[in-house]
């Protein structure tokens with residue numbers, strides 16, 4: 001990504017960084033907090049190259065020609081380090097962090113300082129995070145750390161409090177569309193679908209473009225259940241059970257892989273003192289659990305996202321009677337039928353109901369199948385009473 005592109009993608013973050021550089025107020029430790037791959041890595045690289053450049057063009061713009069820039073662009077700058085998550089767990093390895101921390105003890109080769117970028121800093125484990133904290137507490141002059149993260153809330157508070165935080169925003173609609181068209185090679189209805197649902201979050205756009213068939217299939221199933229209002233209960237139960245079964249199988253797969261990873265780690269650590277080994281394994285187990293939790297949350301959130309988008313389409317058609325404005329154009333006639341079967345008030349009620357259960361189901365781990373059954377049965381119900389949904393909420397203890 002060029003500087004010009006960065007200014008287009010992240011105008012506010014670029015401006016704030018520039019101001020900090022010009023006022024000489026750039027902290028030695030920075031966090032680029034992003035909603036998920038919206039140019040934060042490119043901006044980190046840009047800043048790193050600038051900090052090491054011998055004759056920058058302007059604040060934040062390296063010359064691109066000096067010895068330092070040439071080394072940087074050839075990925076061989078001795079004063080620049082990158083740490084990235086590795087392995088099945090996609091976590092930062094303690095060894096990699098230690099190598100980076102150690103390298104800071106050497107003097108700068110070029111005399112222009114040192115820069116380290118830590119990718120997905122939220123995957124730093126406790127042990128290396130604490131070592132890193134010590135480095136932050138005793139900074140060497142002209143040493144810069146750039147921590148990239150899409151889950152800033154998961155960084156240790158003690159690390160966060162020592163860093164200057166720059167928040168990246170989601171892409172504008174126009175930027176996301178152009179980028180998705182070019183890089184994800186999608187167009188027409190799929191492009192519109194992916195960009196609208198992702199609402200500026202690049203990572204979500206990438207995920208959706210990969211799973212577009214799965215997404216469409218999901219919306220199609222929901223539409224089919226909701227179309228036959230009088231007989232929705234049984235299909236709703238079957239649908240929810242099928243989702244739960246798939247989720248169970250995916251969890252089993254993840255747990256099997258985790259077991260393998262843990263037993264491999266045990267072997268590697270067999271020479272260590274048992275107490276230390278136990279601690280490391282416990283830490284690894286915790287990391288795995290949180291990784292699994294994050295995956296499941298994404299999946300669950302995706303189902304509610306699809307339901308929400310479907311009802312919004314129905315509402316759009318009810319208020320405009322224009323098929324061309326629908327998001328799910330592949331389901332045009334089915335959505336027109338839904339619009340005929342549900343009143344505006346009912347659609348709004350259904351949207352509200354999704355909102356009531358979405359957060360708690362995704363984040364508090366309520367039984368997804370029971371909530372889905374309740375939500376679908378409630379949507380199809382012609383009574384004003386919220387009996388099916390209330391029953392589901394009571395059953396799951398939400």
Ligand SMILES: [Zn+2]
Nearest residue numbers: 053063066069
């Ligand atoms: Zn340069």
